[in-house]
Amino acid sequence: MATEAAADTATNDASASPDSPEGWRVKLYQLNDDGQWDDRGTGKIRVDHAEALGTPCVHVVSEESSRDLVTSRITEDRDAYSLQGESIITWEERRGAQGSLDLALSFQENEGCMQIWHQIQEIQGRLTTGFGNTNIEADGPMPEEWPVGPPPSLPECRLANLDEIHRHLSSATNNREQYAAALLSEDGVYVKTLLDVFSDCEDLEDTANLTIIANIAKSLVLLNDMSLMEYLLTTELYSKVVGCLEYSTDLKHKADHRKSLETAAKFQEVVPMNEIIREKILLNFRATFLKDIVTRPGMDEASTSTLSSFVFFNNSEILSSLHTNCDLLKRVVEELKSQALTNASDSKERNFQSRSGALCFLKEMCNTAKNVQITCRDALFHHLVEETDFFQAITLVLEDADNMPLSERLMSAELLSNAVCWDGAASFRKHVLNSGGHPPIPPSDSKNQGEAGGTDKASSLLWHVVRLITSESDTGVLLHLLDVVKTCLDTEPMEPSERDKFLALFYDHYIKWLVDPVLPNEKDDSDRPVTDTVSVPTSPERMTMQGYVCDLLSSCVRTHTYRMKYFVLGNRIVGRILSLADTDDKFLKLAAIRFVRSIIGVKDDFYNRYLVKNGLLAPLFVLLKTVAHKDCLLTSAIVDMADHIRTENIKALVEHIVEKYSDSFDQVEHVDTFKNLVLKHEQNTESGASLQVSDTNGPPTKEEHRMKVAQEDDDEAYFDTADETVDEAAEAAAQAEEGSTEVDMAEFKPRPTSPPADTSATANTSLGRMFDIESRQSGKDQKQMLGVRKIECLSDWEPGQNSDLNSESNGDSMEAEKRQKLCPND
Incomplete structure (x- = not known):
C-alpha cells in the first residue's frame, strides 16, 4: 500500500505542471506485423492514476474526438521503456495471452518528452523499491536518498580484460540502461578506449582478440539504447565501429565495409541544405547501413528494433523538413528544370551529373516516403505535385529522353509513376488537360490526312510518355510508363466531367499514336505514325512492348464502353492483335488471348457479331491445334475462354465455334469443356427449333x-x-x-x-x-x-x-x- 500511495503522490504532483495544464501534444504509433509504424492518432498525454487499473498509467486522449487512444499501466520493468533521442518514447505493452504491442510516442516538444520520461522513471523506482511518501516535483531532480542501486561496474578497458568485458555486456539483459549510462559517462571515454584497443589489435593482426572485440561491438548494438546508438553513429566513431564488426564470427569471410564507405558512399548535395537536415540524413544512412548490411548476418529485426525505430522517426522528420518552413524541394525541382533546359552540347557531362543528382534525390525521397506514416507521405507529395513545377520539370526531362542514359530514363519513369499513383493520377490529368501541346490526329486516319501534321509541336507530358512507350527498349522504363497510362485511364475515381474531358482527349489525340507504332498494320507494317527520332526496337523488345500494350487495351475494353468500342471496330484492332498469335513468343500469344477474353467478357452483341462476321477467332483455334496435346498455359487460356462462352451461353459465339472449329475439339481430351460446348449448342438448336414452330402459329404479338x-x-x-x-x-x-x-x-x-x-x-x-x-x-x-x-x-x-x-x-x-x-x- 505504501508503494502505490507513493506512486500516486508522484503522479499527481508530476501531472500538475503549470506549463502543460492539458498535457503535452504527442503522436501515437504502433508497430505492425511488417515492422512498420502505423499512425494511431494525435492527442494529449498525461501520467495519472487510473481507477480501473488501480495504478499510475500513461494516458493519451485524442485531440479530435476526445476518445482514449491508449491507457497503459506503468510497469516495474525498466527495460520495457526506452527513450530515443529527445522526443520519442517507446515501450512494449504486454497483453497477457494476447501477446504484446510495441508502441511509441513522438512528442511535439522535447521538454514534454523529458518530463514524461522522468515521471515514468520516478514511478518505476517507487514501485520497485517501495520508497515512502516523498513529494517529487515533475521536472525536479531525483532525490539523492532514492535507493536506485549502484551503477554497474565494468572492468578496466584494456587488452587483458576483453573476455570479462564481453561477459558483462552480453549478460546485461536487466541492466541495459545502466550499462549504457556507464559506457557514455565522462563523454564516452570507455567506448573510445575500447576502439583504441581495436586499432592496436588490428595493427598487430591479433585475430583472436579482434573476434572478441567484434562480439563486444555486437553487444553494444544489442543494448538497444538510443543514446548509445547515436553516439556510435557519430563521425568520430562510426568507421571504427563498422571495422570491429567486420571480424564477426557470423561471417564466413572477413568483410570490407570500411572500404565501401570510403569509396562508394559519398554524400552529395544537389542544392545547399541546412546543417540539421544534412546531419539527420548522414545519421540515417549510417544507421541503415549498420542495420541492413553490417549486423544483418547475425541479428534479426527484433534485435535491432532501436535502429529500426531510429530510422523510421528520422525519416519522418527529414521528409517533413523538406516542405515545412523550407524551400529545399522547390529548389531541387528548379534545379532539375534548369538542367533540363541546358544545352547539352555546352557541358553534356556536367548537365547529366547535375540532372542525374536531382533525379536521384527525388527518387530516393519518394522511396523513403513509402515507409512513413500516410499523413507525412500525403503532405510531401501534395507539396511536390501542387506547390512546385514538378510536372513541368519532368516534361522537360522526358523531352530529352533520346539523349539520356538509361539510368536517368529509369529514374524519371519511376519518379513520375510514384507521383501519379499518389492521388490516382488526378493531378496528372489536371496538368495534361490544362497544359495543351497535344499531338495531332495520326496521318494514318484517312479522313484527316490533309489536316494532320507532324508532332514537332507536341509537347505535353502525356505525349512524351506515349512516345517513350513506343520506342523504349528497357522493360523497367516501359513498365513504369505503362503504369502511368493505366492509372490515368482508370475511370473509377474520376468525376464525370473530368472523365469525359480526359477520355475524349486521349481517344482523339493519343491512343492511335500509342497503338499504331506497336501493333502490326494490315496494309504495310512499316507505315506507322512515328517521329524521326523514334528508333524501332529489336524483335524481342518489340514483342515485349506489344504484349504490354495489348494488356493496356484489354483494360480499356473493360472500363471504357463506347469510346473503346468505336476505336476497336474502326481500326481493326482485334484482327491486328490476333495476328500476334502467329509469333513464337508465348507471352505475346497469351496477351492476344487475354484481349479476346476481355472482348467477350463485356457481353456486347456488337462485339460478338463482329467476331463471328469476320471469323476472327480462327487464329486461336489454329493455335489450339498446335498445342492441344500439351496441358500448358496456352491451352488453359483458350479452354477458359470457351468455358466462359458456354457458361454465359453467348449463342452467336457458341454456334460459330461449334460449326467452324469443332475439328479442334477432339485433340483436347483432358477436359470436358468442348464436349459441354457442343452439348450447349445442341440445346440451343433444339430451343430455336421449338421457337420457330411456335412462330408459324400466328403473327408476332404487339x-x-x-x-x-x-x-x-x-x-x-x-x-x-x-x-x-x-x-x-x-x-x-x-x-x-x-x-x-x-x-x-x-x-x-x-x-x-x-x-x-x-x-x-x-x-x-x-x-x-x-x-x-x-x-x-x-x-x-x-x-x-x-x-x-x-x-x-x-x-x-x-x-x-x-x-x-x-x-x-x-x-x-x-x-x-x-x-x-x-x-x-x-
Whole structure:
C-alpha cells in the first residue's frame, strides 16, 4: 500500500505542471506485423492514476474526438521503456495471452518528452523499491536518498580484460540502461578506449582478440539504447565501429565495409541544405547501413528494433523538413528544370551529373516516403505535385529522353509513376488537360490526312510518355510508363466531367499514336505514325512492348464502353492483335488471348457479331491445334475462354465455334469443356427449333414487337451521342418533326434488309405507322435508324476490307452518299 500511495503522490504532483495544464501534444504509433509504424492518432498525454487499473498509467486522449487512444499501466520493468533521442518514447505493452504491442510516442516538444520520461522513471523506482511518501516535483531532480542501486561496474578497458568485458555486456539483459549510462559517462571515454584497443589489435593482426572485440561491438548494438546508438553513429566513431564488426564470427569471410564507405558512399548535395537536415540524413544512412548490411548476418529485426525505430522517426522528420518552413524541394525541382533546359552540347557531362543528382534525390525521397506514416507521405507529395513545377520539370526531362542514359530514363519513369499513383493520377490529368501541346490526329486516319501534321509541336507530358512507350527498349522504363497510362485511364475515381474531358482527349489525340507504332498494320507494317527520332526496337523488345500494350487495351475494353468500342471496330484492332498469335513468343500469344477474353467478357452483341462476321477467332483455334496435346498455359487460356462462352451461353459465339472449329475439339481430351460446348449448342438448336414452330402459329404479338423495339433502342444507346454525323441527322429530323423546316425525310430512309411486309393489317395502328417505311418518320426514329446504319457498317467490317459503300448496287446514289458519310473508307 505504501508503494502505490507513493506512486500516486508522484503522479499527481508530476501531472500538475503549470506549463502543460492539458498535457503535452504527442503522436501515437504502433508497430505492425511488417515492422512498420502505423499512425494511431494525435492527442494529449498525461501520467495519472487510473481507477480501473488501480495504478499510475500513461494516458493519451485524442485531440479530435476526445476518445482514449491508449491507457497503459506503468510497469516495474525498466527495460520495457526506452527513450530515443529527445522526443520519442517507446515501450512494449504486454497483453497477457494476447501477446504484446510495441508502441511509441513522438512528442511535439522535447521538454514534454523529458518530463514524461522522468515521471515514468520516478514511478518505476517507487514501485520497485517501495520508497515512502516523498513529494517529487515533475521536472525536479531525483532525490539523492532514492535507493536506485549502484551503477554497474565494468572492468578496466584494456587488452587483458576483453573476455570479462564481453561477459558483462552480453549478460546485461536487466541492466541495459545502466550499462549504457556507464559506457557514455565522462563523454564516452570507455567506448573510445575500447576502439583504441581495436586499432592496436588490428595493427598487430591479433585475430583472436579482434573476434572478441567484434562480439563486444555486437553487444553494444544489442543494448538497444538510443543514446548509445547515436553516439556510435557519430563521425568520430562510426568507421571504427563498422571495422570491429567486420571480424564477426557470423561471417564466413572477413568483410570490407570500411572500404565501401570510403569509396562508394559519398554524400552529395544537389542544392545547399541546412546543417540539421544534412546531419539527420548522414545519421540515417549510417544507421541503415549498420542495420541492413553490417549486423544483418547475425541479428534479426527484433534485435535491432532501436535502429529500426531510429530510422523510421528520422525519416519522418527529414521528409517533413523538406516542405515545412523550407524551400529545399522547390529548389531541387528548379534545379532539375534548369538542367533540363541546358544545352547539352555546352557541358553534356556536367548537365547529366547535375540532372542525374536531382533525379536521384527525388527518387530516393519518394522511396523513403513509402515507409512513413500516410499523413507525412500525403503532405510531401501534395507539396511536390501542387506547390512546385514538378510536372513541368519532368516534361522537360522526358523531352530529352533520346539523349539520356538509361539510368536517368529509369529514374524519371519511376519518379513520375510514384507521383501519379499518389492521388490516382488526378493531378496528372489536371496538368495534361490544362497544359495543351497535344499531338495531332495520326496521318494514318484517312479522313484527316490533309489536316494532320507532324508532332514537332507536341509537347505535353502525356505525349512524351506515349512516345517513350513506343520506342523504349528497357522493360523497367516501359513498365513504369505503362503504369502511368493505366492509372490515368482508370475511370473509377474520376468525376464525370473530368472523365469525359480526359477520355475524349486521349481517344482523339493519343491512343492511335500509342497503338499504331506497336501493333502490326494490315496494309504495310512499316507505315506507322512515328517521329524521326523514334528508333524501332529489336524483335524481342518489340514483342515485349506489344504484349504490354495489348494488356493496356484489354483494360480499356473493360472500363471504357463506347469510346473503346468505336476505336476497336474502326481500326481493326482485334484482327491486328490476333495476328500476334502467329509469333513464337508465348507471352505475346497469351496477351492476344487475354484481349479476346476481355472482348467477350463485356457481353456486347456488337462485339460478338463482329467476331463471328469476320471469323476472327480462327487464329486461336489454329493455335489450339498446335498445342492441344500439351496441358500448358496456352491451352488453359483458350479452354477458359470457351468455358466462359458456354457458361454465359453467348449463342452467336457458341454456334460459330461449334460449326467452324469443332475439328479442334477432339485433340483436347483432358477436359470436358468442348464436349459441354457442343452439348450447349445442341440445346440451343433444339430451343430455336421449338421457337420457330411456335412462330408459324400466328403473327408476332404487339408485346413481342414492343420488346424487340426496346432491345434495339438499348443497343443503339451506345452510339446516340458518339457520332457527329448521326447527331446532325437527328437534329434535322427533330426540326422536321416540329414543323420548323421542310426536310425530305425519305433522304434518310434506310435500305430495307428484307422484302416489305403486308402492312394493311397494322396500317391503322400506331405501331404500324411507326414501322411504315413509306411514311415520314419522327426525329427519334430517324436518329435510331441512322445509328443502326452506323453500327451495321462498323460491325460488318472485315480485316483488310475496303469499306467503300458506293460499290454496293442499290440504285440509290443519294443513299450511298449518306452511307459514305456515316461509314467512310478506313
